[in-house]
Amino acid sequence: MFEGKYVVALGERDGVPGPVIAEVLRAAGANVIAMVTECFV
Amino acid sequence: MSANPVVKQYAYLLVHTSDFVRYGSKPIREIPKSQELGPAITAHLRNFAQVVAYPPNQVFIGNLHPEDLAAWPEPWWQHPVEQASPVGKYGEIVDQETFYGYLKAADGFDLVYLTPGFTARVRERLQGHHLSIPEDMDNLGPGVEMDKIKHAIEAEGSLPLFHQDELIGSFQRHHDEDASLSAHVLMENLMTKASGAMVVRLLLERAGMTPEQGRYLISCSEEAVGDRYNRGGGSMAKAVGDMCRMVNSTGADTKAFCAGPIYALVHGGGLVKAEVFENLVVFGGGCLAKLGMKYSGHLKHDMPILEDVLGGIAFLLTPDDGVSPVLRLDAVGLHTVGAGSSQQEILKTLAVIPLEKLGLGLTTVDKISTELHNPEVTVPQGSGNVPLNNYKLLAALAIMRGEIKREELNEFIATRGMPGFSPTQGHVPAAVPYLGHAAEAMAQGRMNTALLMAKGSLFLGRMSQLSDGMSVLLERNPARKAGS
Amino acid sequence: MDAENQSTIMRLAEEYGRENLMVFLGATDVEGVEISAETLIAGDPSFAGPLAGVQLGLQVYHILEPSLKRYIPPEVYQERLGIFEVIVDAQRIEDSLSKMRNQAA
The missing domain is CATH 3.40.47 (Peroxisomal Thiolase; Chain A, domain 1)
Known part of the structure; x- marks a missing residue:
């Protein structure tokens, strides 16, 4: 799934935040190159 | 160690500032990119009566409860509260013209120019307004002629000020190379100060306290007051204490993004519990930057731009009185x-x-x-x-x-x-x-x-x-x- | 999606190659997720950000999509994302994004 891919984590404050997406995907073997958390308020 | 502190009094304020929506962070960046956007925003602004009758605003000032809103028909903006009052059980909603008076009253540096005609109008608003004090009237001054206002806008980096879309003044910058003292940043800060002082005065009034009785203020507002050498240095707390003539108080700011008020209550409560101060005011003034932040969603759905008010909150903390929460x-x-x-x-x-x-x-x-x-x-x-x-x-x-x-x-x-x-x-x-x-x-x-x-x-x-x-x-x- | 994040992703797409970049979303509002995905695939629908009129055609997923779960160690999933299983209609998000991915391909 993640082979040869570069992954961006685009999280949200009241949903899944960027660092959590990154952590979970790294545990799945993904190469996470950037993480961002959006805040709409 | 003494008992836990109590929240002895509270006050809530909304200020209708529809002509400042254009200066919210999002609109001010987007309006120059499109000729249609400015007029589209103006066409979707609410008047004061609509703001007062808006059900969530009535909950904010205590005339309705959250349970009432849960049962209110949606969309709320299409189901106004009948015979709604701007005065609520815990706070009130103030119109823009009155607010211009407090904005000028908050100005100790000639930041705000208002025309003589408009100055006379806001003076009338402030006279007899229950939150005003004599020093406010002195600060209003005679006003500034339109020629000078236009020159300031055209040649000196000032921002035009409008009331009901009509030019009535300008907001000056105080340094041509310092972003912290640009007209827009100073406008944001002064609006926080003016709305913060209004809600603190309301709090004192509700508590039956004189300004002299206050001992300490913590601001949890969202602005950053300072200059190029001390961006965000503060202190909004003391500036508001000054405007409220709380001569025996001092104060400082507590910042923690959207969690700021909770931090401020805990810090302030700790100082009261430790008997450093016998009373303490936690307050937050309004935030210009957030006005119109989600305007594009509102325009897309052809609904009014609902981010058209500044909010203000204030709480009085004291030692346990055996009654208060x-x-x-x-x-x-x-x-x-x-x-x-x-x-x-x-x-x-x-x-x-x-x-x-x-x-x-x-x-x-x-x-x-x-x-x-x-x-x-x-x-x-x-x-x-x-x-x-x-x-x-x-x-x-x-x-x-x-x-x-x-x-x-x-x-x-x-x-x-x-x-x-x-x-x-x-x-x-x-x-x-x-x-x-x-x-x-x-x-x-x-x-x-x-x-x-x-x-x-x-x-x-x-x-x-x-x-x-x-x-x-x-x-x-x-x-x-x-x-x- | 704000302009800053749009330009960050645009830069990364240029740097790493559009076909090599995957974006994983975390917002739980379905409409919001669809707007973000559309922005990253077909361009900013609000025409406000740097991706207005730019078709990046990125592969956009949501971290809670049920068919991704098998790639993630179960204890990590449970500890970090388990709370969402009860309250988010993850299948609806997957169906929606899967449709958009298929259209883009």
Whole structure:
């Protein structure tokens, strides 16, 4: 799934935040190159 | 050590500032990119009567309760409150013309020019207004001629000021190379000061206190006052103390993004409990930057631009008086540095742990107040319903912990939660808009405990990827007899 | 999606190659997720950000999509994302994003 891919984590404050997406995907073997958390308020 | 402090009084303020929507952070960046946008925004602004009759605003000032709003027909903006009053049980809604008077009264540096004609109008508004003091009138001055105003706008980097879309003045910058003293930043700061001072004066009035009796102020507002050598240096607290003539007070600012008010209550409560100050005011003035932030969602749905008010909040903390709600400093929820960013961890630290300290759980605390952003503002933009999302997460946590069954999710949300009714003014929605409702319910013996919790988006400042948050429990004063 | 994040992702797409970049979303509002995905695939629908009129055609997923779960160690999933299983209609999000991915391909 993640082979040869570069992954961006685009999280949200009241949903899944960027660092959590990154952590979970790294545990799945993904190469996470950037993480961002959006805040709409 | 003395007993926990109490929240002796509270005050809430909304200021209708539709002509400042153009200066919100989002509109001011987008309007220059399109010829149609400015007129489209103007065409979707509300008048004062519409702002007053808007059901969430009536909840904010205490004339309606969150339970009323939960049952109110939607969309709320199409179902106004009949014969709504701008004066509420806990606060009030102020019109823009009156606010211009306080904005000029807050100005000690010739930042605001108003025409002589408009100055005369705002002087009339302030005379006899219950929040004004004689020094405000002196500060209004005679006004500035239109020629000088136009020159300032054309040649000196000043921003035009409008009332009902008509040019009535200008806002000056104070340094041509210092971004911290640009007209726009100074406008943001002075609007926070003016609205902050108004809500603090309202608080003192409600508490029956003279300004001289005040001892300390903490501002949890969202601006950054300072110059190029000390950006964000402060102190909004002292500036507001000055405008309120609280001559025996001093103060400083507490900042923690949208969790600021909870931090400020805990800091302030600690200072009162430690007997450093016999009383302390926590306040937040309004935030210009947030005006019109989600205008594009509102235009897309052809609805009014609802982010057209500044919010103000103020709380008076004192030692235990045997009556007022207690701030349980022994039940503060901390999102520690090591706590992580997942919602499970955040909510465990903010809700479960502090409640457990007092032998309570998610289903035994009477109400949980989270950030109470009005969903009618956020949903049209695709930004979701913030309070509902948080209540769902709390319910999910309660299910995972075996405190409720899966089929009890909606009942949990209805019982422990509430609809969002606060303007999306960043720090203002941080759980505390409910404090007045909770205090009233506790005084009437309808409620014993309310958890106030808020999260902050530290990562927006690019200094840490961490989230933030804090909570504190508000409890009915145990000295009150049951039902009294 | 705000302009800053749009330009960050645009830069990364240029740097790493559009076909090599995957974006994982975390917002739980379905409409919001669809707007973000559309922005990253077909361009900013509000025409306000740097991706207005730019078809990046990125592969956009949501971290809670049920068919991704098998890639994630179960204990990590449970601890970090378990709370959402109760309250988010993850299948609806997957169906919606899967449709958009298929259209883009």
